[in-house]
Amino acid sequence: MELRSNEFKPRAAANLLDEKLQRGLGLIKVKAVVNRASAVAEFGDFESLREVGKDIRDRALADLDLYLERFEREATARGAVVHWAENASEACRIIVQIARDNGVKKAAKSKSMVSEEIGLNDALIEAGVEVIETDLGEYILQINDAEPPSHIVMPVIHKTAEDVADLFHEKHGTPRKTDPAALTREAREILRPQFLSADMGISGANFIVAETGSTLIVTNEGNGRLCTTLPRLHVALTGIEKVVQTLEDASVLLRLLPRSATGQAITNYVSVHTGPKRLEESDGPQQFHIVLVDNGRSKLLAGDMREMLRCIRCGACMNHCPVYQAVGGHAYGWVYPGPMGNILTPSYVGLENAVALPNAATMCNQCGVVCPVKIPLPDLMRKLREEQMARGLKPWAERLGLALWGWAAQQPALYALGTRIAVRVMKWMGGSEKLIHRLPFVSGWTDGRDFPAPEGQTFRELCRARRTNELPPAAGGREPGGGRDARPESQPQNSAAKVTIDAHIAAHPTACSRSATGSRKNASAPAPRRSPARWRSCPPCRRCRAPWRATWSRTTCPPAASSGPACASSTGSAPASAWKTARRAATTSSASPAVSAPSPKPAR
Amino acid sequence: MRVALFVTCLADLMRPGVAFAALRLLEHGGCTVEVPDTQTCCGQPAYNSGDRATAMALAKKVIGEFEGFDYVVAPSGSCGGMIRAHYPELFRDDPALQKRAEALAARTYELTDFLVNILKLDGVPGDFAGTVTYHDSCSGLRELGVKAQPRALLAKLPGVKLVEMDEAETCCGFGGTFSLKFGEVSTQLADNKCGNACATGADAIVGGDLGCLLNIEGRLRRRGDMKTKVLHIAEVLAGRSD
Numbered sequence: 001m002e003l004r005s006n007e008f009k010p011r012a013a014a015n016l017l018d019e020k021l022q023r024g025l026g027l028i029k030v031k032a033v034v035n036r037a038s039a040v041a042e043f044g045d046f047e048s049l050r051e052v053g054k055d056i057r058d059r060a061l062a063d064l065d066l067y068l069e070r071f072e073r074e075a076t077a078r079g080a081v082v083h084w085a086e087n088a089s090e091a092c093r094i095i096v097q098i099a100r101d102n103g104v105k106k107a108a109k110s111k112s113m114v115s116e117e118i119g120l121n122d123a124l125i126e127a128g129v130e131v132i133e134t135d136l137g138e139y140i141l142q143i144n145d146a147e148p149p150s151h152i153v154m155p156v157i158h159k160t161a162e163d164v165a166d167l168f169h170e171k172h173g174t175p176r177k178t179d180p181a182a183l184t185r186e187a188r189e190i191l192r193p194q195f196l197s198a199d200m201g202i203s204g205a206n207f208i209v210a211e212t213g214s215t216l217i218v219t220n221e222g223n224g225r226l227c228t229t230l231p232r233l234h235v236a237l238t239g240i241e242k243v244v245q246t247l248e249d250a251s252v253l254l255r256l257l258p259r260s261a262t263g264q265a266i267t268n269y270v271s272v273h274t275g276p277k278r279l280e281e282s283d284g285p286q287q288f289h290i291v292l293v294d295n296g297r298s299k300l301l302a303g304d305m306r307e308m309l310r311c312i313r314c315g316a317c318m319n320h321c322p323v324y325q326a327v328g329g330h331a332y333g334w335v336y337p338g339p340m341g342n343i344l345t346p347s348y349v350g351l352e353n354a355v356a357l358p359n360a361a362t363m364c365n366q367c368g369v370v371c372p373v374k375i376p377l378p379d380l381m382r383k384l385r386e387e388q389m390a391r392g393l394k395p396w397a398e399r400l401g402l403a404l405w406g407w408a409a410q411q412p413a414l415y416a417l418g419t420r421i422a423v424r425v426m427k428w429m430g431g432s433e434k435l436i437h438r439l440p441f442v443s444g445w446t447d448g449r450d451f452p453a454p455e456g457q458t459f460r461e462l463c464r465a466r467r468t469n470e471l472p473p474a475a476g477g478r479e480p481g482g483g484r485d486a487r488p489e490s491q492p493q494n495s496a497a498k499v500t501i502d503a504h505i506a507a508h509p510t511a512c513s514r515s516a517t518g519s520r521k522n523a524s525a526p527a528p529r530r531s532p533a534r535w536r537s538c539p540p541c542r543r544c545r546a547p548w549r550a551t552w553s554r555t556t557c558p559p560a561a562s563s564g565p566a567c568a569s570s571t572g573s574a575p576a577s578a579w580k581t582a583r584r585a586a587t588t589s590s591a592s593p594a595v596s597a598p599s600p601k602p603a604r
Numbered sequence: 605m606r607v608a609l610f611v612t613c614l615a616d617l618m619r620p621g622v623a624f625a626a627l628r629l630l631e632h633g634g635c636t637v638e639v640p641d642t643q644t645c646c647g648q649p650a651y652n653s654g655d656r657a658t659a660m661a662l663a664k665k666v667i668g669e670f671e672g673f674d675y676v677v678a679p680s681g682s683c684g685g686m687i688r689a690h691y692p693e694l695f696r697d698d699p700a701l702q703k704r705a706e707a708l709a710a711r712t713y714e715l716t717d718f719l720v721n722i723l724k725l726d727g728v729p730g731d732f733a734g735t736v737t738y739h740d741s742c743s744g745l746r747e748l749g750v751k752a753q754p755r756a757l758l759a760k761l762p763g764v765k766l767v768e769m770d771e772a773e774t775c776c777g778f779g780g781t782f783s784l785k786f787g788e789v790s791t792q793l794a795d796n797k798c799g800n801a802c803a804t805g806a807d808a809i810v811g812g813d814l815g816c817l818l819n820i821e822g823r824l825r826r827r828g829d830m831k832t833k834v835l836h837i838a839e840v841l842a843g844r845s846d
Binding site for chain 2: 009323327359364384389398409412422423435444445447448449454455459463
């Protein structure tokens with residue numbers, strides 16, 4: 001398959017505007033997401049099953065070499081021929097050679113993503129072999145000028161029934177029909193003779209079983225079983241990581257795979273192939289070749305991406321990925337789309353050939369939580385980003401921006417100054433609407449969204465300003481001996497603690513606002529309370545001279561205080577309305593610095 | 605109970621009111637709240653961009669600033685998740701720091717999680733009245749299990765009616781630098797979120813992460829909706845959201 005992963009961004013943007021594609025993609029949520037959710041709910045403890053599935057795959061990968069050798073021994077003992085292919089071209093060469101050796105003219109294929117990965121169809125066609133895709137989706141793609149699949153389980157999810165109706169009408173020359181059942185029947189009628197006339201059947205393998213030397217496939221259309229039993233040769237092609245130790249292990253994974261992929265408890269067909277046809281059997285191929293492809297997998301096994309080899313190709317990660325749902329599989333530019341592709345594509349074809357993919361995720365981890373074998377997909381994407389950083393594969397602007405920001409964030413004073421300037425400039429840019437419509441360097445945001453303007457002062461700045469302007473130096477003496485905010489007297493009062501006191505004032509500006517507006521100006525403003533005795537040592541507000549805790553609303557009074565001497569205002573207006581009244585009063589005057597400071601409430 | 609407020613960059617810069625609201629809620633629950641003065645960023649933007657060295661430097665700074673407290677609370681699932689779910693991994697090659705990171709991680713909470721599960725608040729001081737719909741931010745939801753907590757707190761406000769939107773758990777498309785690098789895709793996801801939220805007819809879209817909220821608000825305003833409020837859960841609960 002042609003590699004176009006470095007075109008992710010423009011292709012994704014174009015796909016967003018493709019209405020037909022968007023209609024097709026809408027089906028993913030309807031079909032895959034909802035169906036999986038019901039299947040999982042019906043199953044019960046799916047989480048434990050995922051854990052077991054993960055362990056099975058980890059166990060297989062831990063001793064991959066031993067299981068593969070055992071698989072080869074068992075398969076060979078049952079009459080199959082096992083071939084090892086280090087890379088794509090070697091795998092193609094092996095299969096072309098098998099075809100040549102046996103005079104194969106026609107090959108019927110059931111669905112295999114590894115065959116897409118190695119470009120098998122082109123290799124066979126070049127060798128003069130006619131290749132027929134028999135999976136309905138793959139067949140539709142093949143007659144549409146060998147269009148690549150956009151999903152690993154539902155290869156034509158990007159097409160609507162209308163698209164297929166037009167295609168069949170054009171390619172088959174039959175009357176146009178839109179009923180999916182009728183379209184399927186039409187394809188079946190065309191494909192059925194192909195199974196009978198094919199010399200070679202090619203399948204993938206969902207799992208290969210070490211203890212029996214079997215390959216196993218799951219299908220829904222039955223084409224897989226016809227491909228693997230009718231032609232005289234059967235070639236099963238798969239990656240080396242697909243091995244499991246026992247049939248028991250495979251059966252556990254079979255409970256996970258269809259539920260995660262399509263929401264089925266089990267697929268219509270589960271076929272286990274063990275050796276070619278035996279003398280006493282009436283059906284089956286005369287030869288059974290198993291081609292095990294490495295193509296970069298053993299490299300993954302030794303590296304940071306090892307967990308990706310647990311993948312059982314269910315497609316749940318892409319079905320649930322909001323990015324995939326929005327842009328479709330073709331944008332990813334290679335065989336494996338969605339989150340799995342974000343990891344597999346750069347791992348197999350080189351990070352420099354798929355620069356965008358590890359970054360093409362919001363890290364929402366929706367993929368990670370549905371993965372049946374618990375692959376931490378966002379973590380792996382992050383590791384690839386680290387590799388990009390180390391190898392200089394990130395754009396210079398991003399690296400420079402990160403370096404500058406990272407350095408500044410380690411210098412609190414400088415950071416504070418920089419952010420103070422930035423929020424002022426941005427507040428000014430937001431104008432009266434408080435929205436910034438265009439920002440330099442971040443058109444990615446502002447092309448489709450406004451940027452809500454900041455308030456104009458930072459939180460830390462507000463805290464610091466209030467500490468300087470409002471508090472007498474004796475702040476450390478607050479609340480000795482009790483109250484819900486009380487600390488042991490022995491505890492040192494650091495600057496952080498002082499900030500807290502300022503923040504109290506910021507959050508409860510009643511005391512200061514009263515001084516600014518005149519204490520009787522607002523009849524509804526709560527009168528100062530008579531402070532409980534133990535609060536009296538609190539420092540008073542510099543302007544209004546009232547103990548700063550004196551106007552606290554009842555809801556914030558410590559429980560102990562409510563049983564103490566009555567606060568005048570604790571029987572007055574509701575705390576929240578008191579706060580609001582005070583705030584209204586505060587905003588009518590700019591006489592006091594505390595009042596002129598922005599309200600702690602963001603004005604939206 | 606000494607609680608340090610991890611303000612978060614976005615609250616510090618964009619919406620100081622969210623930090624004040626968080627402060628008020630924590631005090632309402634009886635905490636002695638302190639705001640370490642030198643705090644800047646948890647390092648997540650660097651971490652998610654593959655700049656591990658910067659992320660580690662910032663994480664080390666955060667650990668130094670916050671490890672002396674009983675609890676660390678952030679009005680953000682994203683920053684809270686960074687400290688709790690990723691700091692220990694960040695120092696996998698430095699056992700001493702990893703131990704400190706783990707200790708800090710165990711004491712770090714997202715605000716609503718802390719209010720519900722540690723403080724076990726009986727009531728909240730807010731007085732918001734109207735319908736709201738809640739957007740579950742990804743990190744809070746999937747890294748910290750924040751789902752029921754904000755809803756439980758909203759239920760304590762008699763004037764608030766919660767109407768769930770479709771796909772409340774689906775990403776809004778923010779994703780930190782993703783929103784800048786893949787602007788079109790990010791905008792589309794934000795648009796989907798706005799569509800689902802507005803379909804509820806709610807007066808306000810409420811969430812627990814400012815990144816998501818700025819993204820949603822930005823798209824909402826560009827769509828021409830100047831009416832629907834976009835509020836942080838702390839603002840609603842602390843009573844300064846009107």
